[in-house]
Amino acid sequence: MHETITIQPAQILNAIDIQILNQLSFWDSLIISAVKSANCTVLLTEDLNDGQIIEGVEIRIHF
Numbered sequence: 001m002h003e004t005i006t007i008q009p010a011q012i013l014n015a016i017d018i019q020i021l022n023q024l025s026f027w028d029s030l031i032i033s034a035v036k037s038a039n040c041t042v043l044l045t046e047d048l049n050d051g052q053i054i055e056g057v058e059i060r061i062h063f
Helices: 008-023 026-037
Strands: 044-045 057-061
Touching: 008 026, 026 044, 026 057
Parallel strands: 044 057
Antiparallel strands: none
């Protein structure tokens, strides 16, 4: 199932917090914020550290 997320100011503010706390790029932080707001628990990516948990979202490497 795919869900479209419309970025709201709350997600942007949360992304800034994620960026500062985890020393990530703003764009990676915004993706994590959007994933969290969609109530997802796993993010498949090739840009972050496998197994890391940020804001309750588990990062998994996917090529």
